[in-house]
Amino acid sequence: MNPTPILCLAVGDRGVLDAAAAALPGWTLCRAAGLAEARRALRVQPAPVGLLLFDADPRGEEALDAFLREHWYMLWIAVFHPPALHVPAWRALVHEHCWDFHTWPLDAARLHHTIGHAQGMAALRGAPSGGDGQCGSGTPEAADGPCCAPDAALTGRSAAIVRLRGQIGKVAGASAPVLIWGESGSGKELVAKAVHLHSPRAAGPFVPVNCGAMPASLIQSELFGYERGAFTGAAREKQGLIESAAGGSLFLDEIGDLPMELQANLLRFLQEKTICRVGATRSVEVDVRVIAASHVQLQQAVQRGAFREDLYYRLNVLALDVPPLRDRRDDVAALAGHFFQLYGAERAPRLRGFSSRAMQMLREHDWPGNVRELINRVRRAMVMAEGRLISAADLGLAEPAVQSDGAPLGDARSRAERDAIDASLLRAGRNMTVAARELGVSRMTLYRLLAKHGIAPPSRASQP
Template structure:
């Protein structure tokens, strides 16, 4: 095993003795005398763990540290502080938000080396966990389960031709992502991808939205406007919720698919468009055809290349990978101290049935990232808390929740609804207080 690399931010010469001890203990030590130098080193090299020794505790210095640590939160940081500094709420908040552990001066080099070893081991485990997740992360569809591998194989085949595609799948399963993947792997990838939610556009407007209109063709038409189909020329138009369109629009869509021309409202001139059509639905279109609610000829025009997107409950092995992907994608929303998911949270997600599919998972993870109070997201943060058998546990949880709510309420009252002062009284950050206020539905 090679030497463990560590970045030490040590502003004073006498602090450098700690670095010498770490070298003697087998660490590969890089030293930065200030945050600017540390920032430069972190862009040049990769470290799993960092040591930060500070003697400055002014508001400006703590704010600079907060910004620096938030920027470089991929490391496990261990801090060394003056004992008197821990009396300051801002310093305690900094430690809780950003540090794996901390020591106070005078520091024991031996104990500090042990702490750094634990931090390094923890960082290595996290790195191994991230690497093991693997999966398809390059395209819009994330997953490595058998159903997703089969879907990706079909997408690669379908992308090679220009025929219409009809994507089926439950609401929130990722039908638009499948359409994007088809477009990105096709020879139209450099052209526009224009999504149209047919169910979200008012029936009186959808003809104009899709086909465009000419000046004066109706009240408010002050100039010629091209429609979304024309705007997609050279690329792909994605017609989501195709099963909701009116009979009149079905006729016009059929004419467009047959001739690949459109006519703007108020015009008799046909405009040829070069566009691929991908439609999607969560409805049973065959049943709608039998009931006379959807044209059979339009159905067959759209259903040249059928594609099914599996619901999340049929690919449970992708849940943890999807959750980690969301965590990284929306990292700007999270609390600085939040590092990932607890094992109980991952288990709760794996056992949940996900009636809302991927959309539900994304929403639950994003909420947990904003509202979570600890270093790891819990089942409760996700709204997937385990049912506790013992009534006494329920009563205890209720009592704790009520005590927390009352403490927030009383602090705001005594601070005259001043969030900054109330947060200082509670010994938490303003962001934490805002999360607690949202959790307990308390306004100021």
């Protein structure tokens, strides 16, 4: 029995599930009658390969298109009656989403071969570890996989990020304030969330406050709240953000932008664990852990007189430094893959991943905008790309015609030719006939090009 499951999705009469099962002895089949049942099944047991089984002319194209976009990472094999090939909407669905197709009545031997090939390709490519994007572990060390959406900034295995994850594990268990420093876009808020989620306060609220985005005249009332009649327009009492975080964590982003008079109030809260609403005559005790972050060095701000020294030392009990993306280049590929999966609903239908050249350019870029820049480039490329693989040009990272090391235009063309051949062979599953047809050359010409660029030809076993 093959342990890797195959999702068998019946669109229409569920009797086709029995027909497929009869043709596929020895395979682990997960049966689903309809899209809702298929979604539930994939949440429980993810599958890298799926069979779309139609008992009549395809219908419900829009719902099916949405489902296939949602599960873009699976290799789909469609099975339908030959007349469906003449339905334009169905032809478009197969062209955009399906890896292969068969027609009724089933040729069991050919279907076995197709599924085996799809399983092998899925294993080489790798598949998401869970249909719902959840991780099996709550530890920071488990956050290097792309499925950990809350810890996206912590994805990777570079020394810098491994060290940061270890520090988060130690800091999370304490109750003292945390001060996070990092460049803009490096993921300071995600690190703060990781501290909260791995702390004993994880069941409580996580309340983020951007100190640089609120008008100075409103920060006092927004943070501490106010009583009814405290000022014009205060028709009823309002709980402040500090109180709303009771039992959890308060994240003060860009703490360096907090006005000096508010810094004194915040210092008093950190010392006494009490607040006084605007217009109130009594203090309220609040149990909140404060996590602060800044993209400027607060110690330098203290020297300039822009930040209170006593508040700095009160906050800087447990310090975390978030490394910039240029210091963790080995993590860029994993991060790009994570965001490709996370924003899968926005991608062009035929898009399957990144070209090898695009990945190389991602690793070589300096990333002045850090993780936020990477997210923006990947999301834009997913929408604008026209091929099956995202290119360096789609990411806005295309090379100039003449390289900085003086490489001539001919060398750049040679590299582009090699990349095109590599990408075509990958899409064709190392099938020389299909790759040659896609490139618009003969098989013999393609063999000569492989020899020219030092690319090993596919084995005979993979040829038709």
